[in-house]
Amino acid sequence: xxxxxxxxxxxxxxxxxxxxxxxxxxxxxxxxxxxxxxxxxxxxxxxxxxxxxxxxxxxxxxxxxxxxxxxxxxxxxxxxxxxxxxxxxxxxxxxxxxxxxxxxxxxxxxxxxxxxxxxxxxxxxxxxxxxxxxxxxxxxxxxx
Numbered sequence: 001x002x003x004x005x006x007x008x009x010x011x012x013x014x015x016x017x018x019x020x021x022x023x024x025x026x027x028x029x030x031x032x033x034x035x036x037x038x039x040x041x042x043x044x045x046x047x048x049x050x051x052x053x054x055x056x057x058x059x060x061x062x063x064x065x066x067x068x069x070x071x072x073x074x075x076x077x078x079x080x081x082x083x084x085x086x087x088x089x090x091x092x093x094x095x096x097x098x099x100x101x102x103x104x105x106x107x108x109x110x111x112x113x114x115x116x117x118x119x120x121x122x123x124x125x126x127x128x129x130x131x132x133x134x135x136x137x138x139x140x141x142x143x144x
Contacts (some may be wrong), residue, residue, distance in 0.1 A: 003035075006032070013043070015043045015047040
C-alpha cells in the first residue's frame with residue numbers, strides 16, 4: 001500500500017482501519033504501524049469528523065415513507081420468455097408501397113430512354129438536361 005492510498009482511505013472511511021475495505025485493511029494497518037507520526041494529523045482530523053457524526057441524532061424514516069418508497073420502486077421484468085414483435089403503424093406498409101411504386105415508375109420512365117439512345121448526341125442531351133450543363137464541354141475547358 002502507498003501513502004497516498006492510505007490518506008484516501010482515511011478521508012473516505014475515517015480513522016478506524018477496521019472500517020476500510022477488507023482487501024486493503026491489512027496493508028493500511030501495517031503502514032499505520034510503520035509510520036504513525038506521518039498519518040497522525042490525518043487521523044486526528046478523521047477522529048474529529050467521526051465524533052461529529054456520532055453526535056448526530058439517528059434519523060429513521062417513518063413506516064409510511066418506507067412503504068411509499070417500496071411501492072414506487074420499479075417492478076422486475078417477468079421471468080418468462082416472451083416474444084415481442086414490433087408494432088407497425090398503419091402508415092408503415094403504405095409508405096413502403098409508395099416508395100416501391102415511385103422506384104418502379106422512375107425505372108420505367110428513365111430506363112427505356114437511356115437504353116434506346118443509340119446516338120451519343122441523345123445521351124449528351126439527356127446528361128445536359130439532368131445535370132444542367134454539358135459535361136463534355138466542361139471537361140474540354142478543364143483539360144490543359
